[in-house]
Amino acid sequence: MSTTLSPILSVERLRVKYDLFEAVFDVSFEVWPGEAVCLLGSNGAGKTTSLRAILGALPIAGGRVCFLGDDTSGKSPGAMTMRGMIYVPEGRELFPSLTVLENLELGAITREARARTRASLELACELFPILAERRMQLAGTLSGGQQQMLAIARGLMGLPRLLMLDEPSLGLAPVVVEQVYAALGRIVRSGTPIILVEQHVHQALELCQRGYVLEGGRTVQQGSTAELAGSDRLRSAYLGVN
Template identity: 50%
Template sequence: MLTVENIHAGYGPTSILQDVSLDVKEGEIVTIVGANGAGKTTTLRTIAGLITPTSGRITFCGEDITRLRGDQVVDRGITLIPEGRQLFPDMTVRENLLMGAYRRAARDFQDERLEEVLDIFPRVRERLHQTASSLSGGEQQMVAIARGMMANPRLLMFDEPSLGLAPIIVSQVFEVVQQIAAKGTTVLIVEQNVYSTLKVAQRGYVLENGRVVISESAEDLLQDDYVRQAYLGI
């Protein structure tokens, strides 16, 4: 479904990704594992069209999307749920969700879609008319995920969904991710909580200093000595 071939990318003159390749098949949950600064977020942002790679190729469902802008990538069915929630603080929860359905294709079905999404997040429904900034961290994360789903994406990318959340909320987030995948949305996830992520994912990539160093099934990664030592602390 998504193929990333040998991309190099970065901000301004500093190059962060060096020859990254990966692929995601329809219906999978795939994870990217790596230390802070390894280039995980940059990879997701490059796929989302927010950074144009200096070389390499990204294809989605057979179409070359390497040089598309962010809004065009959203139209193709890829949505990124960013690190740190990034809600619109002075807007209500409902307005935040409607922004998720901004593109024309999604806008026509926004009301139906809103109902569907709210069924998955009953807590969000209760908060519908509060401003986003008044929510707790866990609630904000749920709104961010719900907002991402409003565009009805085929591929949903998560950047650190557990960021700053208490363990109990983190497990709720992972349940939601599994639920979303079960309904047929493909998931690419970057997470510091490596163990929980590998538990829900089918495959994983290990990124170090902007390079993919290991690519394995999630099960094998959990057993891999290097991964256990470097990322699981066992």
């Protein structure tokens, strides 16, 4: 008997509007088990809008989103998160006046995740030792890089079946970006599927197996990251190579 694999997430011809403005009108992509997939594209291409609609935080005006085999239409972000779709937003959205440890504990949202809090905390502190050192410090007093690490670690506390990361390197110093990406590499190798939105195209292409390029609310290109890295269009648009 052959094993039939199905995608963790499939997005078909997604359309999302802000009032009359159609920010996303033809975005399609898939994530398969164990895959790291990047969504690339310049500012305003529709990456964040797509992720927020997939999570249920914005209404879908057209197309179809399936997560773990189920159509997600009409589901709330809370329901999607409980199913294991964990979104680490741009800007992180931590609880600044709670401690690092409290923020982490709040990431364990399902009963299963709560039962595994201890093991998840150990993993988080192994990936990001600075969080263990700072566990009693208020999240709002951490540096930008430490806050990003905390946001990712808090996401892991929810035992993601799909981890969606929106610009995890935004505003971070190069050395911190490297630390964050080293941890992301370990997360990917552990088998957690991820979707990565990133303007640091080099890092994204190195981390992920496949990628999609969005432009003006549409998917305009897709392929293995090796193919994308060699594509003239991507090279001239995003990698500064002519």
